[in-house]
Amino acid sequence: MNQINVIHPYRYNGQWVFDDPAKELVKEPFVAGADDIIDIKVDGIPDSDKGFTLFFSSGPFPGYHVVLKWAGREDNGNWYFEESTGMWGWLCPALMRYFDEVPKEIYAQFKEKK
Numbered sequence: 001m002n003q004i005n006v007i008h009p010y011r012y013n014g015q016w017v018f019d020d021p022a023k024e025l026v027k028e029p030f031v032a033g034a035d036d037i038i039d040i041k042v043d044g045i046p047d048s049d050k051g052f053t054l055f056f057s058s059g060p061f062p063g064y065h066v067v068l069k070w071a072g073r074e075d076n077g078n079w080y081f082e083e084s085t086g087m088w089g090w091l092c093p094a095l096m097r098y099f100d101e102v103p104k105e106i107y108a109q110f111k112e113k114k
Helices: 034-041 093-097
Strands: 004-007 010-012 015-020 025-029 052-057 066-074 077-082 087-091 105-112
Touching (some): 015 034, 034 087, 034 105, 066 087, 077 093
Antiparallel strands (some): 010 015, 066 105, 077 087
């Protein structure tokens, strides 16, 4: 597994989704608060609806913007808390295609897609 993962979320029918053919994921949606966190974090990124770059890792890396802290399991997914916004987001089982075990923290960076 990579130390730092990268995906390119975009809006599809009003919902944040991403594709990752290497992980066999197509239009995988962000739901249950994760989509609301994205809305706030991409504010100011030009044309983010058409796609942005999201780097994420279970450990800190230079330039990360956000730390999501694990809060518990529900419905085969995991809840995370983002302190700077006070928001909660649920990440579905697709998370485990990127990590060997449920990360206690997820560090993320939101950037303009080049």
